[in-house]
Amino acid sequence: xxxxxxxxxxxxxxxxxxxxxxxxxxxxxxxxxxxxxxxxxxxxxxxxxxxxxxxxxxxxxxxxxxxxxxxxxxxxxxxxxxxxxxxxxxxxxxxxxxxxxxxxxxxxxxxxxxxxxxxxxxxxxxxxxxxxxxxxxxxxxxxxxxxxxxxxxxxxxxxxxxxxxxxxxxxxxxxxxxxxxxxxxxxxxxxxxxxxxxxxxxxxxxxxxxxxxxxxxxxxxxxxxxxxxxxxxxxxxxxxxxxxxxxxxxxxxxxxxxxxxxxxxxxxxxxxxxx
Numbered sequence: 001x002x003x004x005x006x007x008x009x010x011x012x013x014x015x016x017x018x019x020x021x022x023x024x025x026x027x028x029x030x031x032x033x034x035x036x037x038x039x040x041x042x043x044x045x046x047x048x049x050x051x052x053x054x055x056x057x058x059x060x061x062x063x064x065x066x067x068x069x070x071x072x073x074x075x076x077x078x079x080x081x082x083x084x085x086x087x088x089x090x091x092x093x094x095x096x097x098x099x100x101x102x103x104x105x106x107x108x109x110x111x112x113x114x115x116x117x118x119x120x121x122x123x124x125x126x127x128x129x130x131x132x133x134x135x136x137x138x139x140x141x142x143x144x145x146x147x148x149x150x151x152x153x154x155x156x157x158x159x160x161x162x163x164x165x166x167x168x169x170x171x172x173x174x175x176x177x178x179x180x181x182x183x184x185x186x187x188x189x190x191x192x193x194x195x196x197x198x199x200x201x202x203x204x205x206x207x208x209x210x211x212x213x214x215x216x217x218x219x220x221x222x223x224x225x226x227x228x229x230x231x232x233x234x235x236x237x238x239x240x241x242x243x244x245x246x247x248x249x250x251x252x253x254x255x256x257x258x259x260x261x262x263x264x265x266x267x268x269x270x271x272x273x274x275x
Contacts, residue, residue, distance in 0.1 A: 022243045026250035033253045037260065038270060042203070045069040045210035046270065051259040052213060055272025059122070061138060063206075064199035067272070070209050072138040073119065075194065076145025077152070078212030079205070080187045084153025085215065087183060088173055097161040097168035100154055104172075104180050108154055111147030118144045139195055146187045150180075152216060160219050163232045164241050214252055221255075222248030 037047040049055055049069030059071045068075055088094070099105060122136035154173045161168040174180050194205055225247040226232045235241040264270065 019243045022246050022250070026246050029250045029253050029257075033257045036257065042066070042069075042206055043270075045206045047260055048210040048213050048256055049074070050263060050270060050272075051256040053272075057272055057274070059136075059138065059141065060272070061142070061194060061197060061205075063197045063202040066202060066206075068202075068209065069206050070213070071272075072141035073115070073122075073145040075205065075209045076142040076147075076191065077115075077149040078209045078216065079190055079194070080146035080149025081152045081156075081216050082149075082208060082212035083187055083190060084150050084183060085157060087186060088153065088157055091179075093157070093169075093171065093173050095161050095165055095169040096171045096173045097158050097165070098170065098172040099158055100172045100174040100180070101176070104154075104174050104177055107177065107180060108147075108151040111144070112151045115144035115148040142191050142194060146191050147184075149212075150183055150187055154180075156216065156219055160223060163223050163226055164235050164244070166233050166236050214249065217252040217255065218245065218248040220248070221251035224248075225251065 033047075034044065037044055046055075046069045053070045053074040055067070055069075055071060057067055059073070060067045061072055061075060062068075070078060088096070100108065117133075118136070118140050121133045122141065124130045124132040125136055158173045174183070193201060222245045225244045229244070231244065235244075267273075
């Protein structure tokens with residue numbers, strides 16, 4: 001009996017120590033990253049984009065005389081992915097654990113394929129003399145990126161829920177084509193706004209696209225943390241899940257920081273690649 005009580009006491013102590021440890025580590029990581037990157041809110045957003053995107057100026061939207069943190073394609077991806085997650089959560093799908101039905105999934109995959117085709121075509125134009133289908137445009141980069149972003153949101157949300165929660169909702173992230181079309185319409189509105197390149201949109205687009213990067217990578221890293229700690233399918237609420245999400249955020253900024261260091265070491269500049 002005494003051994004059982006001692007074991008239970010040790011387990012409770014570990015459970016209490018885990019959140020505190022995660023908070024301390026995450027705080028140290030975020031402070032370290034913030035101190036090591038250029039000052040200013042937009043510069044921090046640039047440093048996030050710097051880790052995952054080429055940031056070629058000619059492939060990026062310029063708003064108010066300033067380049068966005070991500071290229072047009074990546075801006076579309078992460079703005080749309082963030083929009084998708086927020087919309088699905090607002091629609092009551094925050095714990096949906098099943099993929100969309102096949103017709104919806106095929107349309108989503110088709111959108112991602114379109115992005116791939118546009119990306120390959122754009123890449124070919126970097127090499128003079130190579131044949132390509134058409135002249136690339138930032139508008140097409142943004143649109144096809146947004147389509148792929150919706151795919152990421154519709155797939156990653158149920159994947160996270162199926163691993164994180166003890167009792168996730170047995171529902172798809174998107175139920176039918178009509179819901180998908182509504183989501184595409186919302187993404188289209190964001191794309192249309194971005195293409196106006198109105199100066200007032202600089203901060204919203206810059207910060208939200210960078211936030212989209214952090215959110216998507218943090219969800220993936222939270223899945224890794226849950227799996228490695230053998231806590232998959234144990235959370236009954238956010239009281240149990242938040243330490244792993246915060247661990248995902250910390251891992252994300254470690255990854256971003258390491259890539260930032262490697263790229264800056266190689267290039268000596270925080271600017272995008274120059275063709």
